[in-house]
Amino acid sequence: MSRRELPAGWVQQKLRDLGTWRGGGTPTKSEPAYWENGNIPWVSPKDMKRAVIDDAEDHITEAAVENSACNLVPAGSVLMVTRSGILAHSFPVATTIRPVTINQDMKALTPASGIVPEYLRLALTAGKQSILQECSKAGTTVASISSEKLSDFEVSIPPSDEQRRIVEKIEALTVRSRRAREALDSLPVMIDRCRQSILAAAFSGNLTVSWRRASPLIESREDMLGRVEMERKDLFEGFRGNRSYMPAEKLDVSDDLPVLPPSWQWVSAEQICGFITKGTTPSRDKMSAEVGGVPYIKVYNLTFFGDLDFSVDPTFVPAEVHSGELARSKVLPGDVLMNIVGPPLGKVSIVPDSFPEWNINQAIAVFRCVPSLMKRFLMYYFLSNGLLFRANLLSKATAGQQNLTLEICRKLPVPLPPVAEQREIVNRIDKAFSAIEAVHTNVKIANSRLTTLDQSILAKAFRGQLVPQDPNDEPASVLLERIRAERAAGGVPSRRGRRKA
Template identity: 35%
Template sequence: MTLGLGLDSDSGDGGEELPGGPSRELPPGWAWATLKELCDVNPRAFDDDPGDDDFISQVPMASVEAETGRIDASNHVRYGDLKKKSLTRFQENDVLFAKITPCMENGKIAVARGLLDGRALGSTEFHVLRSCGAVLPEYLMHYLLQRDVRVNAEQNMSGAVGQRRVPRPYLESLEIPVPPLPEQRRIVGEIEQQISHIEAGETAIASAIEQQLPLRESLLDHYVLGLAQERDADSLKSLNERQGKKIDYRSIIPLPRGWSWRIAQDACTLITSGSTPQSPLMYADSGEIPFLKVYNISKRGFVDFSIRPTFVDKETHEGSLKKSRVAPGDVLTNIVGPPLGKSAVVPNEYPAWNINQAIVAFRAGPDISPAWLRYVLQAPYVIGLLTKTARATAGQFNIALSTCRELPIPVPPRDVQEDLCSALAKSLAEFDSQHASVEALVRQSAGLRAALLHAAFTGALVPQNPADEPASALLDRIRAARLTAKAAPRKRAPRKPRPAPPGQGELPE
């Protein structure tokens, strides 16, 4: 994937670093200016107030796309119904900057476009930037969308964890490089043309990812259920003799001849869920006993303890967390989702491990290999049996430990398990290799965006024109106009006559 300008994903690593880089040198005609000099920050009113019966766009935070600068302004409400609520007012061409975590870090920044009658009410978590004429809204939006800018803003957030916000004074003091207006137009035009090419590539990548996942899932079901072989009703014999409280065994499909369905608590020697100790008993990065959380279990079936590693001490492991101890060879799966089906075999990197409350551990009995059990717990058919029993709260699935103990597990002979695991591992490795290639394209796409924006705001994207009026001249005029407006006496609105108190009006003639 190329931009057509000789840019590549590494070009953002050299040259000037903006913002906050070591060099303040700018191309000819450019100037530094703060957002307070360039914009009205959080103006409280419209240029033209609508009437109470006029309809107006409503733009909540969810209506702003991440990273794209696009908004959905299709929801319209009567102004009089909402004007007394503490919603943010903005209008066409204002720049919206999400100030709360994680929306700001995700790049929910946009130019307000397509508003009904040019006005909108939106989330109180927007900062609104209204250009005073020296900076184009689109130029400002693309500058703020840079990851370096957002990382710097994140470092200056204030407030409690989970509710941190970018303070207005920080945003007002943020300096940006300002080219002449004609050059800004050339820069914005080139950015938007190149981003259209990048987005076309990203659409193709997303399509590839969407096609890969169903194929991988169908492959797991194909091997785990033996779908290529003839069905045998005798494989259901053990289920016919049991009645599940959570799972309907009558709906289970037959398996091939020689296979059988086994209830998990019969096929495993241990099935246990984890628990979580108090925060002071958990240690980051180093300790005695590794403590696994769901994010340490990869969707591809392995434990990744490099992600925010957490430890507990041996006393806690043997004491309050005694029931959640696991060992190498145990098979883990998450019981809180989505997504469900994150299953992995505990590695022998440490002799003992512990798990949190969102994970269940299965210790395979003599008839099942851990590798086979891991694939079973990843198979969509088996995950579907669990999902049907899940309690859903705010879009989150929660699987009970008792359900895991009732889970039917397909069990072929051990030699068949080994052959199928070997074949499945080879096939999945091919899928994972393809997926890794797609992920590399995703990273390249992000690098191309960064390189494009870096070139744009260091003067390397489009040529300068010496005939363009320098940005400093326009900025000087705007500063002078603001000083004049500030010095002019404010006109007071005529005082409204007070109504006469009851009983003190004019006497009748």
């Protein structure tokens, strides 16, 4: 904001002129007396995740304040991060409501009398992008703010009473905005529960009760299983060549499996897949980010929604590696993939047809369905909590990891309805999930609009457009002249070295 745009009674002033600046430090860790049983908060960038600081993760003692580079920062000071990776995109600012100390990656500004601390915090928050652009140091290993440039940064200062009115108005509007955001933040959990409710109804048969009543049974359960077995044999022989075909072991239907509709049957994943295996990981020098060769899928390319996201760190392997040492882990469009190393388990994707062949790493299992099992039906079932609960129960825990062996994968129980009902189930899930996704999109839009609204509120506030000006307020120029006079008289030094405030 240029000076001529300032409302009557406002001035634009450098931060260095608005109070007392303090730096921080780290007491030596080799001196237990500085840290043990400390009760003075020692604020570092990791504590700057909130607007008001009332405590810190670490504490130091009075001895540390007396004998180190730490300063005791008074309550009502404004704390700023000046060295941290977070400065690459944000500028954390907070006010402290109790005396604290800060580390060397922070600066503190204790506003002079008449400068409202919360107003100053909000002004710096509103100007964070300008601060990052104008005050950042170049060529540093860790993102840093120049203290000199920061102290020269100018903010708009209204009369003291108007500062308070601005803070009160922003706080009132922020409460409403926060409530709206909290309501929006609760929706993704509800949306996920809705998805899982639909999947639970789908794979118990409850989603298509009315459809079954209106649709004649074309094929008996026994005929369906016989056909599936023949399709599996054809698929196996087409892939395995001369290797002898081994019929899949029938699933031992235990009492803990839910009762299915009469036309359905519990089967093992092996019974309805001609091919279940896991991938292989080649040496690093055989993988490349350059487009070319065969796309190589890793766990982070799988999703919790069934789609494959190959935009995340895409990797390729040479065609000769794909057909040679990685031949056993080739996958084709339509194959269903599931991660078998967690946590978390439950990432599932269908291989798209954007490439004729793909390859997968060792943390992914591939399920190649028989024609009588719709790929999307299996994908949706693998995404359901019913399957995920059983997978977590059966997984082997090793060094903090959850692992599903191929034996477990092959014996996973799958509910198998007739093909026509599979098609109806998939169509109903698709429609329901499409409607849910529309809600999810609207939530994202609303959240984005709330962020824009918050930014607009701050922008209006510091243009003098949020609250009316009162001609009876003492002008800010008079306030600043008084601060200068007090400083000249020794009452308010602009910079303070060490020790207690």
